[in-house]
Amino acid sequence: MPQTAPHHLPHVLVLATGGTIAGKADQRSAIGYDAGGVGGKQLIDGVPGIEQLADITVEQVANIGSQNMNDAVWFALAHRIQHAFETHEADAVVVTHGTDTMEETAFFLQNVIKSKLPVVLTGAMRPSTAISADGPANMYEAVKVATSEQAQGRGVMVVLNDTIHAARWVSKTSTTDLQTFVSVNAGPIGYVDPASVRFLAPAPQASGPVFDLTRLHDNLPRVEIIYGHSNMDARQIDNAVRDGAKGIVLAGIGDGNASTEALAGLDRAVAKGVAVVRASRVGTGLVNRNVEVSDDQHGYVASYDLNPQKARILLQLLLATGVTSATQIQAAFGNGLY
Structure with a gap:
């Protein structure tokens, strides 16, 4: 009887930067928390079933609240992502990030990453220690989108709360609601749940200008x-x-x-x-x-x-x-x- 060839999972590089998804509760108020209290490896370990989606490698690029996001972290992310794609080290990249400036990081990366391979940013509106933390579901769905064949050629995306957004259109619109990210003027590009990934239209032919990282001198x-x-x-x-x-x-x-x-x-x-x-x-x-x-x-x-x-x-x-x-x-x- 012929043997079935082994199934190789896609390789996803997870780059952790901190944010609420890595936050821990603080006693200063009922919903108070400190961002960036949990490492990227701990985040992955707390997501049941994610190991069935991809072979995952986690690297901690930063561990900050996204109010402190800066050029140095942006360029560190961009160079690491570009290197991973050029050396065939990863089939996709997921970036964990605070929600406050997530749209800005996504837009920056959209304009400097030269690859058809998916880059997905995700985060959470509730810290990892909350009673109903949204981080694990968002992390699972981000990896699911990143490993979808349909995600190829769509540039940088933001995935939270079962919704897929393009970097150019997405904005944070509520201070505390789980459904804070909205693609104003355009609408989301797709939806995701644990069973499926559904994009609403084919991948675009072009997604705006792409800048050469080597000309930017990291500032x-x-x-x-x-x-x-x-x-x-x-x-x-x-x-x-x-x-x-x-x-x-x-x-x-x-x-x-x-x-x-x-x-x-x-x-x-x-x-x-x-x-x-x-x-x-x-x-x-x-x-x-x-x-x-x-x-x-x-x-x-x-x-x-x-x-x-x-x-x-x-x-x-x-x-x-x-x-x-x-x-x-x-x-x-x-x-x-x-």
């Missing part, structure tokens, strides 16, 4: 986000320029607008060679060119679908690679269609 230029509000003057804008900002993202009111005085401050910034991108503090909708503000006249860039925090990252990457003209920057921002 990004300073770009400030200035929040728009009523009775706004230009002091924060002028101070940002004085403090050495190479770019400014306006988290503007409505369609990325601001007061006459603030716009005058942005004009002064442009005149000094500072790149200005108009985004919006509003949670949904696109910031279009030349609507309430004449971008052509002022030399501004419209963020289209990118929220202020993601617009900041894209602008940093562009400036770091020598792209400084408003026309070139606008071209890289696209038109909100990918």
Whole structure:
């Protein structure tokens, strides 16, 4: 009787960075906790059945709350992921991460990782010691998505609460709800449960610009986000320029607008060679060119679908690679269609 060939599980590299998923309860309040109290290996060991999905290797890149996420950890992740893919060390990568800045890390990695192999970020809204911790289910489903053949070519994804999101669209929208991540303006790209992975559409042909890690020198230029509000003057804008900002993202009111005085401050910034991108503090909708503000006249860039925090990252990457003209920057921002 012929023997059945052994079934080889895919190899998944798990890169742990801390966050609530690795948190421990604290007595300061009923829902208080300290992020990053549990190691990545402990997280995996606490997920029943995950060993049947993949051959898993765990590495601890950092153990911090994501409010402390920084360029050094971003580049450590990016280089490790790129190396793992180029050397065929891993078939997919899962990154455990705090939820507060998860969308920013996902978007950064989306723009610097050159591979069709899946990268999935996951985390939790409740610490590992909570009565109903969501981390184990999210971890299981992240690995399930990462090992799915359908995940190939989809870039960086975020998986929590049975939902699959693309890095460009996903945002955290609630301080405490389990269903905090929403892909505003676009919707999720799929759903997952312990039995199945379902993507809603074929993998896209393109997913925006990809930057060469070797040209970035492991640091990004300073770009400030200035929040728009009523009775706004230009002091924060002028101070940002004085403090050495190479770019400014306006988290503007409505369609990325601001007061006459603030716009005058942005004009002064442009005149000094500072790149200005108009985004919006509003949670949904696109910031279009030349609507309430004449971008052509002022030399501004419209963020289209990118929220202020993601617009900041894209602008940093562009400036770091020598792209400084408003026309070139606008071209890289696209038109909100990918």
